[in-house]
Amino acid sequence: MQCDALFTAHPLMVDLASAPVFLDDSSHSFLKYITIGAGYAAALVILLIFISPAVSLFVVICVLAMEVAVAKPAEFSALTGRASGKTDASGYHHPTSGQMVRPPATSDTPQSSCDNLVVRETSSEPGDSQARQQQLMQQQLVPRGTLSLPPKGSDFDDPVEVVSPAAPTLPPQRIPAAPKEVEALKRPFRARDLDESELDDQLTCHAASEPATSGSSGSKAVFHLDMHAVSRIMSETRQVANLLMAAMADELEDTPEIDDQDETPLEEPESPEQAEPQQQEVSVPSSQIEAAPAGNVDGLPARFRSFLQALIAKSEWDNGEMTALARQHGVMLSGAIEVINEWSCEQYGEWLVEEGDTYCVRTDLLEGTVECPLAHANVPPF
Amino acid sequence: MPISARERAAILKSLAAGVVPSIGLHLIQVGRFDEVAALIHDLDLVQQGGASVRFVIGRYGSGKTFFLNLIRTVAQKRKFVVAQADITTERRLQGSSGQAKALYCELMRNLSTQAKPDGGALQNVIERWVGDVDHDVRSNGGNEEVVKRKFATELRPLQDLVSGYDFVTVITRYYEGYLNHDERLQDNAVRWLRGEYTARTDARQDLGVRTIIDDTSYYDYLKLFARFVRIAGYAGLLVNIDELVVLSHRLPNTTARNRNYEAILRIINDCLQGRTEGLCFLFAGTDECLEDRRLGLYSYEALATRLAPNRFATEERQDLQSPVIRLQNLTPEDCFVLLSNIRHVHASGNPAQYIVPDEAIVEYLKECNEWMGSQCFQTVRRTAQGFVHFLNMLEQDSTRDWRSMLMRNASAIRQTLELPDAPDVNADDELSEFRL
Numbered sequence: 154m155q156c157d158a159l160f161t162a163h164p165l166m167v168d169l170a171s172a173p174v175f176l177d178d179s180s181h182s183f184l185k186y187i188t189i190g191a192g193y194a195a196a197l198v199i200l201l202i203f204i205s206p207a208v209s210l211f212v213v214i215c216v217l218a219m220e221v222a223v224a225k226p227a228e229f230s231a232l233t234g235r236a237s238g239k240t241d242a243s244g245y246h247h248p249t250s251g252q253m254v255r256p257p258a259t260s261d262t263p264q265s266s267c268d269n270l271v272v273r274e275t276s277s278e279p280g281d282s283q284a285r286q287q288q289l290m291q292q293q294l295v296p297r298g299t300l301s302l303p304p305k306g307s308d309f310d311d312p313v314e315v316v317s318p319a320a321p322t323l324p325p326q327r328i329p330a331a332p333k334e335v336e337a338l339k340r341p342f343r344a345r346d347l348d349e350s351e352l353d354d355q356l357t358c359h360a361a362s363e364p365a366t367s368g369s370s371g372s373k374a375v376f377h378l379d380m381h382a383v384s385r386i387m388s389e390t391r392q393v394a395n396l397l398m399a400a401m402a403d404e405l406e407d408t409p410e411i412d413d414q415d416e417t418p419l420e421e422p423e424s425p426e427q428a429e430p431q432q433q434e435v436s437v438p439s440s441q442i443e444a445a446p447a448g449n450v451d452g453l454p455a456r457f458r459s460f461l462q463a464l465i466a467k468s469e470w471d472n473g474e475m476t477a478l479a480r481q482h483g484v485m486l487s488g489a490i491e492v493i494n495e496w497s498c499e500q501y502g503e504w505l506v507e508e509g510d511t512y513c514v515r516t517d518l519l520e521g522t523v524e525c526p527l528a529h530a531n532v533p534p535f
Numbered sequence: 536m537p538i539s540a541r542e543r544a545a546i547l548k549s550l551a552a553g554v555v556p557s558i559g560l561h562l563i564q565v566g567r568f569d570e571v572a573a574l575i576h577d578l579d580l581v582q583q584g585g586a587s588v589r590f591v592i593g594r595y596g597s598g599k600t601f602f603l604n605l606i607r608t609v610a611q612k613r614k615f616v617v618a619q620a621d622i623t624t625e626r627r628l629q630g631s632s633g634q635a636k637a638l639y640c641e642l643m644r645n646l647s648t649q650a651k652p653d654g655g656a657l658q659n660v661i662e663r664w665v666g667d668v669d670h671d672v673r674s675n676g677g678n679e680e681v682v683k684r685k686f687a688t689e690l691r692p693l694q695d696l697v698s699g700y701d702f703v704t705v706i707t708r709y710y711e712g713y714l715n716h717d718e719r720l721q722d723n724a725v726r727w728l729r730g731e732y733t734a735r736t737d738a739r740q741d742l743g744v745r746t747i748i749d750d751t752s753y754y755d756y757l758k759l760f761a762r763f764v765r766i767a768g769y770a771g772l773l774v775n776i777d778e779l780v781v782l783s784h785r786l787p788n789t790t791a792r793n794r795n796y797e798a799i800l801r802i803i804n805d806c807l808q809g810r811t812e813g814l815c816f817l818f819a820g821t822d823e824c825l826e827d828r829r830l831g832l833y834s835y836e837a838l839a840t841r842l843a844p845n846r847f848a849t850e851e852r853q854d855l856q857s858p859v860i861r862l863q864n865l866t867p868e869d870c871f872v873l874l875s876n877i878r879h880v881h882a883s884g885n886p887a888q889y890i891v892p893d894e895a896i897v898e899y900l901k902e903c904n905e906w907m908g909s910q911c912f913q914t915v916r917r918t919a920q921g922f923v924h925f926l927n928m929l930e931q932d933s934t935r936d937w938r939s940m941l942m943r944n945a946s947a948i949r950q951t952l953e954l955p956d957a958p959d960v961n962a963d964d965e966l967s968e969f970r971l
Contacts, residue, residue: 376904378897382868389566390872396568397561397605400575401612456670483670485713488662494650495614502539504650 193217453496460484461493465519470512538562538884546880551923553916558652560605563876565869567602570862573855574606574817578613581771581815588806588816590779590832590842592825593862596915599819602862603775606817610773611649615815616660616764618642618757619775624785628776628798630750635798636730639753642774643729658725664767665710679714683707693762697755701744702728702763708742730756754801761814771813779820783831796835803841803858825859867904870912871896874922881926890929895937899925902941 197213335356342349450458460482464470470478479486490506497505497518507513542559549556556563564571577587591599607617620626620641627634645654668689672682686707693699705724712720723741730748732738738747748756761772786792799818805811825832825842833839845854853861865873874896882888903918912918929940 376867376901378871378900379868382866383871386566386868386872387875389568390564390876393564393566393568393571394561396571396575397564397609400578400609401561485662485666485669487659488664488666491648491650491656491659491663495648498649502537503541508651 189217450496452499454492457482457484457489457492460489464493464506464514465516468514468516470514472511475512538880540883543880543883546877547923547927550877550919551927553920555601555604557604558608559880560601560608562880563873564605565865565873565876567598567862569853569855570602570860571605573860575609577815578606578610578615578770578773581615581773581813582613584765584812586806586809586811586814588803588858589818590825590859591817591819591862592822592859594822594864597862597864599821599862600777603777603817603819607647607773607775608652610770610815611647611652614649614768614770615773616656616769616771617647617773617775619645619647619777621778622776622781623778624781627782627786627795628802629794630791633750635750635753636748638776639730639748639756642757648769657728660764660767660769661706661709661725661728662713664763665706665713667768669710682710686710689766690763692766693759696759696762698746698752699759701746702756702759704744705742754798758805758811758814762812765813771815773815773817775817775819777819779818779832780824783820783824783827783834792830793835796832796838799832800835800837800841803838807841807858865912865915867900867912870900870915870918873915873919874899877919877922878926881923881930890926891937895941896922898938898941 193213193216197210338352338356339349342352450461453461460479463478463482476486479489482489490508490512494504494506497503497515501518503515503518505515505518507515538559542562546556546559546563574589577589580587591602593599603619607619610617620638622628622638625634626638626641628638629635630637643657646656646660647654648656648659650656651659665686668685669682672678672685677685687703690699690703690706693702705727709721709724712718712724720741726732727738727742727744727747730753732747735745735747738744746752757772757774764772782792782795786795802816806814806816820832823831828834832842842857842859844859845857848854848857875893878889878891878896879886881890899922900918903921904912907918925937925940929935929937932940
């Protein structure tokens with residue numbers, strides 16, 4: 154299967170025996186050393202008989218050391234454990250990257266396990282587009298934490314490239330790949346001006362060979378709605394809505410009055426003559442104020458009504474203006490806005506004054522309730 | 536239930552952005568009649584001068600944060616003052632390096648009322664009461680000194696509590712600042728009430744008080760403030776604390792964890808034994824946060840006893856008198872009703888203006904199920920988000936049928952559904968997350 158090859162052996166991957174570094178033929182070395190050792194033991198016996206013991210021992214040690222050093226430097230390093238990092242049964246640490254390098258099971262066994270070492274060497278010539286594409290795909294699909302060698306003549310600086318653990322991979326159990334994974338696979342193709350169709354074909358082919366899954370979450374039951382349950386939930390939801398409505402409405406009826414002024418009869422609206430001087434201080438045309446009778450402001454404490462009357466003269470106030478206006482009307486600004494907004498929430502379901510960098514007044518809410526001077530004065534709103 | 540333009544816009548924009556709306560939650564609430572009724576009963580109790588503590592427990596995506604926000608909305612409508620904060624490793628119920636005080640500061644910063652639902656209502660609450668007293672005294676011919684004496688008289692119940700005297704002093708300083716047009720003095724008073732003073736000497740110099748709010752005293756000030764808001768005419772103080780799981784599973788130090796559990800125990804004892812008034816605590820956490828015998832609340836023996844489940848309760852019928860309220864995850868049917876509610880809000884409450892029929896909702900859910908599986912119903916934030924996008928596009932392009940829209944945009948919906956969950960702001964801020 155062509156697609157299966159993506160996750161198994163690759164024609165460009167060669168036997169590890171050709172690699173300069175390997176560690177898996179320790180049994181062969183062991184037999185060789187036994188043979189050499191037996192030969193030198195026999196020679197030692199002869200020397201001990203005919204030459205002095207001290208000289209013979211020196212000669213034997215020197216010969217042994219030279220033999221081992223000349224035979225294979227890599228084996229020498231592995232034996233001493235100094236050259237390329239500590240070695241254990243499962244592999245060794247790469248001297249520069251520190252990553253764990255694991256030996257393959259056998260040199261001709263296809264790489265089917267994600268944990269096995271993959272040492273690749275390509276026989277393709279530099280510039281061979283097809284080979285480069287294959288190699289690139291192999292790099293993308295190689296299991297995590299594996300060691301790979303760049304192709305000969307490639308422009309990689311480092312002679313040994315360790316594929317980053319963050320490199321995109323395609324776990325065999327998650328085919329088809331998620332769009333993000335496919336995108337990640339395509340990115341290096343684009344970067345090197347390679348044809349993406351090859352990748353698409355192989356992904357499609359491999360996806361077709363896998364059993365279909367219905368989505369990213371893995372286990373998906375057939376979607377089914379129990380309409381009886383829906384009816385029950387809707388009924389309960391209506392009950393909840395009624396409960397919430399009652400809970401919110403109760404407050405309007407049951408909560409004791411906060412301001413004892415509410416219990417007093419509503420004061421007569423200020424006469425225009427009384428209101429005019431105050432309004433002039435905040436630059437509201439007196440003609441507008443005169444045209445603004447107090448309307449239905451039931452529920453709003455009486456001491457805030459004159460402030461409200463003045464407030465709706467403009468749709469936007471800055472902080473200084475509002476503070477001055479509140480002081481003119483003998484109220485504390487934040488407290489007054491709290492009371493007025495609470496009242497407007499109860500009356501209209503909206504906040505009359507919106508606080509921000511400036512104070513915005515929703516004069517439209519009061520149309521028909523408290524006459525807004527702006528509505529009669531043809532003054533454009535801010 | 537009427538739907539205002541403000542609520543409609545807030546709900547649709549919040550859902551489209553994948554966050555919990557701050558207002559209008561009652562319009563999209565699905566089911567949970569018993570749980571809502573139990574919490575409303577608690578609010579009634581607190582309104583009458585009692586106290587309450589509840590733990591809203593559920594899995595991720597079961598709607599704990601949504602539930603807390605819903606109760607907050609109801610409480611605001613009932614003239615409660617609401618303080619809300621998420622627990623983080625730097626903001627918790629007990630700490631020796633300012634963590635507890637940081638939680639108090641956050642609660643005070645987020646203080647909200649019906650008139651100021653987005654937080655920052657501390658000054659409004661104070662000024663409202665101070666202004667009322669001032670107006671009351673002056674309308675009877677009194678002067679400033681009489682007003683100050685009236686403060687002391689009105690707040691006499693607070694002086695029985697820890698630091699009550701200093702609290703009255705600070706309120707008086709605030710009034711003096713108002714009279715003298717001294718905004719700095721007013722700001723200092725508010726800073727003190729928010730717990731932002733770090734040195735007693737500064738507080739004494741600025742305000743003439745000897746104490747400040749710190750890690751050890753913040754809970755006493757919460758109780759004090761609960762009494763104050765009732766005197767000021769509000770129904771009580773609701774304290775919502777989310778992300779309890781941070782205490783159990785993100786605090787690596789066992790001693791610190793146990794001290795936080797001790798703080799919770801103190802709250803439970805105070806509320807259940809009637810030692811405080813006008814105060815309601817709502818905690819939200821996950822199952823493991825409660826039941827984990829090694830790290831959770833059950834690891835603290837005294838809490839395990841108090842929060843133990845009723846052995847006669849069943850999964851279908853829980854004991855709603857218990858401090859623990861469990862929320863179940865949504866079912867596909869719940870999701871259907873939720874999307875129906877969203878459609879209702881989108882049509883401003885007018886069924887004649889429904890932009891899609893029920894069949895479209897079913898098809899949309901099928902599409903979601905195809906790509907998300909059970910997650911579609913367990914964590915419905917993205918499902919709701921995609922549905923609002925779907926409705927918005929249909930509204931803007933009336934020439935297209937919902938079927939063609941759903942078919943053509945299936946990939947777009949998938950992209951929405953495959954988006955990673957938005958990271959929690961400061962990791963604790965689950966308010967940015969929509970859960971049902």
